[in-house]
Amino acid sequence: MQCAGRFRAALALAGFALAVGCGRPTTPARPVAPNVAPRAAFIDQFDALWTRFDDVYPSFAYKRVDWNAQRARYRPRAERARSQDELVAVLIEMLAPLHDRHVWLVDPRGQAVPTYRANALTNFDRARWEAAMRDASIVRRNEIGEGLVGGYAYLYIGTWRAPVDIDALDLALERARDAQGLIIDLRTNAGGSDGTAMAFAGRFTRRAFPASYVEIRTDPRVTDVEMPLARTIAPRGPWQFTRPVVLITGRGGLSATESFAAAMRTLPQVTVIGDTTGGASGNPATFALGNGWQFTVPRWLEYGPDRQPIEGRGVAPHLAMAWDPASYDSMRDPLIDAAVGLLGERTGVYRIAPSGSADPPSRQLDVRDRH
Structure with a gap:
């Protein structure tokens, strides 16, 4: 029953995404948080972000990114971070190989900080x-x-x-x-x-x-x-x-x-x-990071009719x-x-x-x- 409940929650998440949609956040300006915090808080932020992606992000295999290897490589650097800015720089570097335009951080002022920028021009003047x-x-x-x-x-x-x-x-x-x-x-x-x-x-x-078709993460024990x-x-x-x-x-x-x-x-x-x-086309949700920051996680991998x-x-x-x-x-x-x-x-x-x-x-x- 727990597995089925988690799967229903995943389906509800997909349905919620249809109504809410995606795109850059429109979070109103918030008071600026201090740039410093106890180092343990930086580790907690790192672990929270890594775990959320590990639970939700659907495209690690498609993007050929070893998420466990990313944790092993970047967590020691997060432990050495002396400020929020240094931690954010570590997180951006860890997330960059996903090449995902729906993955960004949001600073305390509500401004999006991208982790990937595509080098493509629009056919529009x-x-x-x-x-x-x-x-x-x-x-x-x-x-x-x-x-x-x-x-x-x-x-x-x-x-x-x-x-x-x-x-x-x-x-x-x-x-x-x-x-x-x-x-x-x-x-x-x-x-x-x-x-x-x-x-x-x-x-x-x-x-x-x-x-179209969408693939979302579910409990691996759900097989029906x-x-x-x-x-x-x-x-x-x-x-x-x-x-x-x-x-x-x-x-x-x-x-x-x-x-x-x-x-x-x-x-x-x-x-x-x-x-x-x-x-x-990842349909992201926004989550709290800490110290006034937020981050987004795409929740599905979408396929066209083909x-x-x-x-x-x-x-x-x-x-x-x-x-x-x-x-x-x-x-x-x-x-x-x-x-x-x-x-x-x-x-x-x-x-x-x-x-x-x-x-x-x-x-x-x-x-x-x-x-």
């Missing part, structure tokens, strides 16, 4: 994007931008966390209901509520389907549940948008955005263009498009133009083309088919 938004008279409400681009509906979603919620997204989709095609731009969306993202995906399908667990998306809302959709993604798309992209790319009316997403891990790999687009604004002879956003061109191909109506050419924008970029 804010000046060009702002110019495109002005040209198209896009209406921006908080982190949602919507309007018409080249005669097609355009929806920019900058985050999946508040103030963006499913009600706001449903209203935006309602305003695009009669459009012949829809562009959804997620290039700068670093995540938020996984539940919001998956619920919105339900507005684009008329059938239920397994959108198969991992990973399927996460199913079902039709939601009074109607579904089944006309052509182009989803623009890039390395700046993380976490809940990757769950959304993995689900959407399986739908027949959706074409994903741009670049592979950032590959960070059963391939998203963590560290990302979600690939159907059409990978090179991002080289320097070779583009205007201040237009080349990926938005490409999306319009692709919708023109799908609907048979070409609305616009980049300056100086009558060819569809998608034919001017370096396009590699990844269907």
